[in-house]
Amino acid sequence: MGALYLLALGISITGMVMLDRRFRLFFWRDARRAAIVLPAGVLFFLIWDLFGIGLGVFFRGETAFMTGLQIAPELPVEEVFFLTLLCYLTMNLYGAFDRKAVRA
Numbered sequence: 001m002g003a004l005y006l007l008a009l010g011i012s013i014t015g016m017v018m019l020d021r022r023f024r025l026f027f028w029r030d031a032r033r034a035a036i037v038l039p040a041g042v043l044f045f046l047i048w049d050l051f052g053i054g055l056g057v058f059f060r061g062e063t064a065f066m067t068g069l070q071i072a073p074e075l076p077v078e079e080v081f082f083l084t085l086l087c088y089l090t091m092n093l094y095g096a097f098d099r100k101a102v103r104a
Contacts, residue, residue, distance in 0.1 A: 009081040016072040016088040025095030026088070041087035042080065049075060049083075056074065 020026045025036040052058035053074045059086045068079040 001064055003067050006067055006078050006081060009078060009085055013085050013088060014079065016085065016092055020088075020095075022072065023099075025099075026091040029095060037091060038084070039088055041090070045083045045086070046075075046080070049079060052103045053102070061101055 017027075021028050026038075049058060050072065053072070058074065060070070060076050066076055066078055069079055072079065
């Protein structure tokens, strides 16, 4: 049960990929740009997290659903997958709304 959250994040990211592929929202619209934007967004939020951890604002919550693996103190491995999902979702939404704006 220790990897349930990581599994849920993996399934959610897979869903984002399927939506992206079906509607050509992000990677399937411009793979080169997407390959730059997604890691840049994840890196930005990882740095944000590290600053928050350093300032004592962010803490790792204890739960049975997480693996317990950490990248850095107070930074669980699941955070990288969550940030990837967050950025991918945002870019898919941007692609969908941009497509709607072009049609209007």
